[in-house]
Structures are given as structure tokens and as C-alpha cells.
Amino acid sequence: MTTHEVRLGASFYPDAVVIVVIHRLSHRAGIAPRREGDELILTIVPRTGHNVDDLVPDLLQLLSDEALRQKLDAKTTGIRALIMAQLFSDVTLTKPGLDGDPPGFSGSM
Amino acid sequence: MQSGLYLCSSIAGDHVILQRETLCSVIDGTLPREHQDAQDLMAGLFLSTDGGHAEVDLLATRLRTRLHERRSLASLHIVVATLRCANACGYCQVSRVHPEARGKDLSDDNADRTADLIMSCPSSRIKVEFQGGEALLNMPVVQRIVERCDAAAAFSGKLVSYVIATSLSHLTDANLDFFAARQVHISTSLDGPQWLHDRNRPSPTGSGWLTTVAGIERCRRRLGHDCVSALMTTARTSLAHADAIVDQYQELEFHSIFLRWLNPFGDAVRHRQRLSYTALEWLTFWQRALDRVLSWNDRGYPMREEFTCLLLRRMLSPHPAGFVDLDSPTGSGTSVLVYNYDGSIYVSDEGRMLAEIGDQTFRLGHVQTHTYAQIMANPTLRNMVSATMLETTPRCDRCACLPWCGVDPVVNHATQGDIRGCRPTSDHCQRMEGAFHYVVGLLRGPHRDLLLSWAAG
Numbered sequence: 372m373t374t375h376e377v378r379l380g381a382s383f384y385p386d387a388v389v390i391v392v393i394h395r396l397s398h399r400a401g402i403a404p405r406r407e408g409d410e411l412i413l414t415i416v417p418r419t420g421h422n423v424d425d426l427v428p429d430l431l432q433l434l435s436d437e438a439l440r441q442k443l444d445a446k447t448t449g450i451r452a453l454i455m456a457q458l459f460s461d462v463t464l465t466k467p468g469l470d471g472d473p474p475g476f477s478g479s480m
Numbered sequence: 481m482q483s484g485l486y487l488c489s490s491i492a493g494d495h496v497i498l499q500r501e502t503l504c505s506v507i508d509g510t511l512p513r514e515h516q517d518a519q520d521l522m523a524g525l526f527l528s529t530d531g532g533h534a535e536v537d538l539l540a541t542r543l544r545t546r547l548h549e550r551r552s553l554a555s556l557h558i559v560v561a562t563l564r565c566a567n568a569c570g571y572c573q574v575s576r577v578h579p580e581a582r583g584k585d586l587s588d589d590n591a592d593r594t595a596d597l598i599m600s601c602p603s604s605r606i607k608v609e610f611q612g613g614e615a616l617l618n619m620p621v622v623q624r625i626v627e628r629c630d631a632a633a634a635f636s637g638k639l640v641s642y643v644i645a646t647s648l649s650h651l652t653d654a655n656l657d658f659f660a661a662r663q664v665h666i667s668t669s670l671d672g673p674q675w676l677h678d679r680n681r682p683s684p685t686g687s688g689w690l691t692t693v694a695g696i697e698r699c700r701r702r703l704g705h706d707c708v709s710a711l712m713t714t715a716r717t718s719l720a721h722a723d724a725i726v727d728q729y730q731e732l733e734f735h736s737i738f739l740r741w742l743n744p745f746g747d748a749v750r751h752r753q754r755l756s757y758t759a760l761e762w763l764t765f766w767q768r769a770l771d772r773v774l775s776w777n778d779r780g781y782p783m784r785e786e787f788t789c790l791l792l793r794r795m796l797s798p799h800p801a802g803f804v805d806l807d808s809p810t811g812s813g814t815s816v817l818v819y820n821y822d823g824s825i826y827v828s829d830e831g832r833m834l835a836e837i838g839d840q841t842f843r844l845g846h847v848q849t850h851t852y853a854q855i856m857a858n859p860t861l862r863n864m865v866s867a868t869m870l871e872t873t874p875r876c877d878r879c880a881c882l883p884w885c886g887v888d889p890v891v892n893h894a895t896q897g898d899i900r901g902c903r904p905t906s907d908h909c910q911r912m913e914g915a916f917h918y919v920v921g922l923l924r925g926p927h928r929d930l931l932l933s934w935a936a937g
Contacts, residue, residue: 457540
């Protein structure tokens, strides 16, 4: 069994990012994460037919993309929740006065 | 996507393609308004112009429209008139039986109850599709159901249309008279050139291709050119012949082709060593065939690829594709129901295919014992719906194709042993993501206007 270790700066990749990427690559490799000091260490065990030389660049790209995605999510989760609330609301939540209703969420929530 | 490009989609299904640098600027809030992508981002409601108030309302309205369309229940009803069929297709997914076999036809009694159930569903527009086996081998039951549905429609005001899936090998003039009188559309199978079709679909009476092509001509003469459509199933042998398959359709004056992959049921599973292929191999085949279809359009011959049309409709309109692989939550059981030859009711064609190989997981009831309301309240169906909201599915929840994609829980169950499924090992996921990315790329190219016309229907 061939294994390979990738060492990265731990602060760039929170657990949520690492877990998503491990799941995403689970058809190509088993990946075991651990943290040692300032390092994130990923032990990669490629599945049959998959090559670690192909895996590592994809792993790094996915980690980078997922970190970007987390940053986006942190900024947009609130607005997404508001859109979903608006979807089920009878009143305009961003400008409640327009509908003649008091501010805040309506009773239809 | 490839080449450092990122596909970004909104909650309402709009999309843009961005360079990584631009995407980072958007996330950081530093993209200048005069940037060439800023206008597209504002038009797609990715960026706000007035503090976000108008965008929230608009996005909620668009999302509400998309979801509202999913409320139309069971508009497609598939009736398996018989399992009997003379052909011996290597990839038969329905486990057909010999034409002389007994006990494999829908009975008159069950046919009447089937028609009554179909007409009791709340949809105002209903499509009834007759399948087999070879549906023409039980034509009296087909006629019985059409007449009973039409009688009920005259009373209720519902619009009912009919399609019969047939190899055309048992077509008679009396059949054609009935189809003409009742406006029954013909759907047949044509895998491509004669040698390929006959290899995939051996017929005991010689060349099935010659029979089908002759049948297509007869139908066109009697019913009109557009009353006959054909679709192909991709076997391993087909993969290297994308151009020849498309060219055959053009030669036979079809203006549409549906490039279908093989589903993992029936003989397709028993013979998988010989017939099957990976999702990636199918994608390569589909891309090549689609390019060929586009090239025929470039040469002045109008032609569409129906799977691409379904993708485009999902991407560019709020309407559901009417295709179980692209519904979220699942359309199996909610937008389609299947009535088998023995009166059993299944969530989809794939559900009854699975039943033919001994797995009754997706059986919802029987026409003699269940009402439409009881079918809809079936715990299996409810479980399927709740398990197929892609927003709650790991990996799908973070995929740019989420607003357009769907999932078939029956295929998940058959291939992964779980109706929710696991995306990283899913052929469906690989196929759909690859297909959406390819179409997104085409929309940025010279065929954009043509593709937009396909989406319009």
C-alpha cells in the first residue's frame, strides 16, 4: 500500500474545508487529516487505479477552491436566509412598511 | 471548470463564468463597477445595485416561480400494456418475455382501473405513454384505456395526450387508423445505422432496422411527419460511431435525436461486461454527437439533441425538465407514475424495471386497491421526496449545478444501495456535471442563439 503525506499551513484550512475536500475525493483516495502545531498533515492512500501524482494537484486546487467558497458562504449566508424567508413571506421583509404591516417577519413564517 | 474558470450560479439559477481573480474580487467586495463582468453580475442579481432590497425580492420571486412549477403532480402516466416482445435487445431494461408467454398482459379489468386512476390525478394536462414489452401486442387494452380516458376528459375538461413506444414491428393499418383518430404520437427506437441497430436489437424476423424504418415511413404518411419521433440507446458498440448515428437520423429526415445512456437494469446489468461503459465514456460520445448535430445546423439542416434541450430548459427557464434525472426533489412518483402489466403501481419506469429483477422497493400499490391519494401518501414516496432535496445532499449543496440538477433515487438505490446516494462515486453526478459544464461552454460560443432557441422549446 502506497501512502503519501501533504503538509500545509493549518491556519488556511479550517476543519470544514478539509472535511468537504476529503469527501469530494473519497472515490479516488482515502485521506486522513491531523494537525501538528501550525501544520495540517494529510495522509493520502490512493484507491486502486488512482495515482498520487495526479491526486495531489487536485487536492491542493480543491482545498484552495473550498477555502474561497467558505469565505463566500460567510458573507452570503445571511442574505440567503433572507431570500428563503422572503420566499415564504406575505410581506416585503426588506421594506415592511410598503405592505402596511409592522416591521419584522410575518405570521406566515 | 477548466482553464482557471469558475462557474457561479445564483439561488434562482442564473449563471456567470468568472476568472478566479475576478471571483476573489467579488468575494472581497473590491470589484470595480466598471469591470467588464460587473454588469453581468448585476444583471444576474449576483451583485446588488441598491443595497440589496430589490435583489432579495426578485430572487425570492424567481425561486418561488421555479418551486411553484414543481407542484404539478403526476402529469406523466406510463402504462405497461404487456411485457411480451419479439425482439431480443441485449440491453433490454424491462426484462421482456417471449411473444407467446401468458400472464404478462394488462387485463381489461386492471386497464379500466388504471384509466380511472390516471384521470383522478389533479393535473389538468395529462400525458399517457404506453410501453412494453411491445405495446402493439396488446393493442385492445391500449384502445380501451385511450377511449376511457377520452370519455373522462370530455367530462372533466382535462387535456390528455397519448404516446405509444413501439418498435413498429407489429404495426397494422387498423392501428394507424386508431392513432390518427385519437392523435396518438409514435415513439420508436432507432440506434443508428442498420448494422448497429440490428446488432443491438436482434429481431427474429430479419433486420429490425428495415422494419422500423419502413414503419416510420408508414406512420409519417398516415399521421404526419412530426407524429413520429425516435430515440437511441447507447451501447458500448455505439461509442465509436457518434457521427454515423447522428448522420443516420439526418438521412431519415429526423430533426431531433435523443442520445440516451444505458440504465443499470434488466439485461443491461446481466450483460454489463459486454455493454456497459463509464460516465466519462458516455460524455465523450455525447459531446461528439452533439457537435455533429450542431454542424448539421451550420449546414442549414435544423436538428436538436433532446438531452441538451432538457439541460438548457433547466438552466434558462423556471420550468421543470420533465425528466426524472433533473428533478429536485425527485419527480419519480410525483410527476410520473408507472402502471405495470399486473396492475402494480411504481414510482417510475426505473422502479418497475427494478421490480422485474426482484426488488419491489418502489412499488406504491395496486390499481385495484389504492386511490390516488393513498398512492401519494405512500411512506416510500414521502421518504424519496425528503431524501432528494439536493440542497440537503453532501456535495450537491456546494455544486454550481445545484439549481439545475436533479437525482433519481431509484438509480441511486440500484447502484449504491441507498436512495440518497453518494455523489463522489455517482455516475449520475459525473455525467450531469460534465454535461452542464459542456453546455455552459457552448453558450459562450457561436451556437449561443441556436441553443437559446432549443431552450425555448
